[in-house]
Amino acid sequence: MTSKYKSWYHPYKAEKEFNKKTAYFSMEFGIHQGLKTYSGGLGFLAGSHMRSAYNLKQNLIGVGMLWKYGYYDQGRNRDQTLQVNFIEKNYNFLEDSGLEVEVKIHDNESVKVRAYVLKPETFDTAPIYFLTTDVAGNDFLSRTITDRLYDSNEDTRISQSIILGIGGAKIVEALGGADVYHLNEGHALPAFYYLQNNGSKAQKAFTTHTPEKGGNEERNGHHLNRFGFFGKTLSFEELQKEMVNGDGINYTVSALRMAKKANAVSKLHAKVSAEMWKGFENTTEILPITNSQDQNFWQDKEIRKAWQNKDSKAMVERKIALKKSLFSEVLHQTGKIFNPDVVTIVWARRFAGYKRADLLLYDIARFESLVTNTKYPVQIIWAGKPYPMDFYGIEVFNRLVKHTKNHPNLAVLTGYEIELSKKLKTGSDIWLNVPRITHEASGTSGMTAAMNGSINLSTNDGWMPEFGKNDKNCFLLPEMDSSLPEAEQDEMDCKNLYEILEQKVLPTFYDHPDAWNKIVFNAIDGVIPEFTSERMAKQYYQELY
Numbered sequence: 001m002t003s004k005y006k007s008w009y010h011p012y013k014a015e016k017e018f019n020k021k022t023a024y025f026s027m028e029f030g031i032h033q034g035l036k037t038y039s040g041g042l043g044f045l046a047g048s049h050m051r052s053a054y055n056l057k058q059n060l061i062g063v064g065m066l067w068k069y070g071y072y073d074q075g076r077n078r079d080q081t082l083q084v085n086f087i088e089k090n091y092n093f094l095e096d097s098g099l100e101v102e103v104k105i106h107d108n109e110s111v112k113v114r115a116y117v118l119k120p121e122t123f124d125t126a127p128i129y130f131l132t133t134d135v136a137g138n139d140f141l142s143r144t145i146t147d148r149l150y151d152s153n154e155d156t157r158i159s160q161s162i163i164l165g166i167g168g169a170k171i172v173e174a175l176g177g178a179d180v181y182h183l184n185e186g187h188a189l190p191a192f193y194y195l196q197n198n199g200s201k202a203q204k205a206f207t208t209h210t211p212e213k214g215g216n217e218e219r220n221g222h223h224l225n226r227f228g229f230f231g232k233t234l235s236f237e238e239l240q241k242e243m244v245n246g247d248g249i250n251y252t253v254s255a256l257r258m259a260k261k262a263n264a265v266s267k268l269h270a271k272v273s274a275e276m277w278k279g280f281e282n283t284t285e286i287l288p289i290t291n292s293q294d295q296n297f298w299q300d301k302e303i304r305k306a307w308q309n310k311d312s313k314a315m316v317e318r319k320i321a322l323k324k325s326l327f328s329e330v331l332h333q334t335g336k337i338f339n340p341d342v343v344t345i346v347w348a349r350r351f352a353g354y355k356r357a358d359l360l361l362y363d364i365a366r367f368e369s370l371v372t373n374t375k376y377p378v379q380i381i382w383a384g385k386p387y388p389m390d391f392y393g394i395e396v397f398n399r400l401v402k403h404t405k406n407h408p409n410l411a412v413l414t415g416y417e418i419e420l421s422k423k424l425k426t427g428s429d430i431w432l433n434v435p436r437i438t439h440e441a442s443g444t445s446g447m448t449a450a451m452n453g454s455i456n457l458s459t460n461d462g463w464m465p466e467f468g469k470n471d472k473n474c475f476l477l478p479e480m481d482s483s484l485p486e487a488e489q490d491e492m493d494c495k496n497l498y499e500i501l502e503q504k505v506l507p508t509f510y511d512h513p514d515a516w517n518k519i520v521f522n523a524i525d526g527v528i529p530e531f532t533s534e535r536m537a538k539q540y541y542q543e544l545y
Contacts, residue, residue: 005097005117005127008176014059018541022060023178024049024126025168025188027160028071028149029064032123033419036070036089037130039149039385040350042209044418045265045444046184048294048533049540050125055296056537061175062128063168063188065160066094066116071149072388074414080405081398082414084388086148093122094130101170104228105159111142113167129175131167152389158219158227161251165190166231178202180545183259185209186217186251192258194231205544206259208252208286210441211272212354216252224249244280256283261544263289265442266463272438287543290463291442292536295528298448300426307453307524312517319429319453326427329420330381334411342409343509344379346428346454348416351386351393354439358396361403362494370498371407376506380404383413383424421445426452430505433458434497436489437482447531450474450523455516457505459493467531473522475500 008021029035029050030043038044046062053060068088075083094116102110112135118128133145145159165188172178181191182205192204209215221243225234229249234242244250256262256277262284264270270288277283295304300322306314320340327338338344351357360367360380371378382400386393397412404410413420425431431449433440433456443462450456450467456474458464470476477496480489508516529535 003095003098003117005095005119005129006099006175008061010057010059010127011120012057015057018056018058018060020059020180020541020545021176021178022058022180022182022541022545023063023168023172024060024182024184025063025164025191026184027065027164027187029062029128030418031118031125031128033417035091035118035123036417037064037067037149039071039387040416041442041444042185044293044421045291045442047125048292048297048444049537050128051123051294051297052533052537053126054120054124056534058126058537058541060126061172061178062118062126063164063172064128064130065146065149065164066091066130066132066134067149068132068134068147071385074385074416076414080401082386082394082401091116094118097129099129099171099174100135101167101174103162103167103170105142105145105162106227108139108142111145111163112138113163113171115171129168129171131163131171133163150387154219155227157217158224158229161187162190162227162229164188165192166194169194180205182540182544183207183255185215186255189251189255190229190231192255193229196258197231203261203545204259205540206255206262206284207289208256208262208264208273211269211276211439212352216250218245218248218250221247221249253277253280253283256280256286259284261285261287263287263544265289265291266466268438268462268465269441272441289536289539289543290466290531291444292531292533293444293448293451295451295532295534298422298425299451299528303426303452307521310521312514312521315453315517315520316513319427322423322426322452326381326423329413329423330411333413336408336411338379338409338411339377342377342379343429343506344381344427345430345432345457346381346383346424346449347432347434348381348383348421348424349433349445351384351390351397353392353396354436356434356436356490356493357382357384358400359434359490359494359497361400362490363498366498370501371409373506376502376510377409378506379409379411381411381413381424381428383416383420385416421448425449425454428454429509430455430457433464434477434493435459435461436486436493437461437480447527450527453520453524455519455523457497457500463531467526469522469526471504471519473519473526475505
């Protein structure tokens with residue numbers, strides 16, 4: 001039987017305003033707990049985009065990678081510290097599209113790339129084509145290219161970019177081609193070179209996602225050229241034109257030079273990005289299109305009903321029930337019984353240095369005073385996955401595990417994926433977000449937390465300047481001068497965090513429940529519809545495509 005997904009196909013007629021054929025390339029897609037093709041925020045964002053594209057009947061498809069071992073499975077060693085596990089994944093619900101292309105990688109002229117499709121009706125998304133090199137006819141090394149998301153081996157990472165970029169572009173061609181090729185971050189940059197080499201008139205669009213170095217890859221141009229990164233072997237003169245910072249190819253700079261339009265993921269990030277890349281010639285203007293999340297997927301239905309009716313009693317009752325659900329996971333993982341009547345603070349995201357998971361521990365004496373306070377008791381939960389080779393992030397995770405082990409009201413959870421993320425957002429009272437200013441490009445977890453009655457306690461970074469009304473819909477730390485030494489910023493932010501907790505957050509929660517509920521409702525009012533992915537998906541068509 002021939003798959004209908006062997007040509008450009010949607011189960012609906014695209015709406016006229018969204019009729020332009022668009023292929024959206026992303027290294028990760030966070031669609032469902034049972035589909036392990038994501039690591040965190042970038043994937044959650046792409047997943048919400050695909051759901052909204054489906055709901056809006058947009059003429060858009062996703063192009064991603066079918067990771068054999070996913071990102072990694074987060075377990076524990078005997079002493080409860082972090083354990084990285086790579087376990088093979090199988091997805092019988094994906095359909096073999098029947099599409100297979102060949103891509104040149106280094107000395108291998110014909111690495112086979114096969115596309116499996118996530119049908120729209122499976123999870124109510126736009127069609128997504130997942131690429132794999134684990135294909136009969138490929139040699140062992142070629143078959144392992146699509147093993148692990150964000151593989152730590154540089155040559156494998158380069159190969160992954162070629163597979164997603166050139167392999168993905170060839171799959172889109174086989175489907176009939178697209179009017180717009182949109183790269184979600186620079187991982188699929190070879191797609192732009194491939195289109196350029198073939199004289200394609202299709203529009204190139206690009207989203208830059210972070211000011212952090214890891215999301216703006218830069219590699220030796222000669223090495224990339226030998227690998228076939230550019231779709232053909234460039235002459236020395238051609239390569240020189242692409243290089244920056246000596247012999248480097250910066251994926252973001254190259255994408256900004258080739259894209260007709262580009263966007264950052266918040267208004268603040270657009271300013272930061274413009275400053276970052278202003279020294280490079282011939283780059284396109286960077287528009288602000290703030291990241292957002294899908295309300296239907298992330299917001300608890302009973303929370304929504306209580307908000308729509310402005311029913312404080314129903315909101316409190318539902319939060320208690322959701323906290324109990326979260327606390328059963330806490331008990332399961334840590335053997336600790338949490339109290340649903342106690343204010344619960346959650347820090348949950350990737351363990352990266354600038355996100356400062358352990359900011360509360362920068363003043364141990366004050367921390368001990370906070371967590372042993374009987375007048376205003378607190379419960380704190382940390383969760384998140386460091387990159388498997390980020391030894392600093394892993395050390396912070398392990399230090400928190402050791403420090404919290406003997407506290408009955410503190411927990412560090414493993415397995416921070418979609419389902420746990422939902423439980424933490426719906427079951428928390430406070431969503432703690434403390435990146436150093438200008439480092440967090442967007443921070444969509446705070447949006448979905450706010451949708452579920454969890455109040456943001458945050459530095460004024462990423463999306464917060466567009467949303468935050470201090471003491472009205474969130475609690476904001478005073479802004480630090482980002483040019484100060486990091487140690488100074490950390491010391492002052494830690495001090496301010498404690499003052500806000502002790503003087504505002506805890507007294508409001510315990511002594512003024514009506515005021516607390518007003519902040520909860522104000523936060524949901526502020527986040528919907530402005531920070532929902534329907535707005536974002538529309539804005540992409542209107543401003544980027």
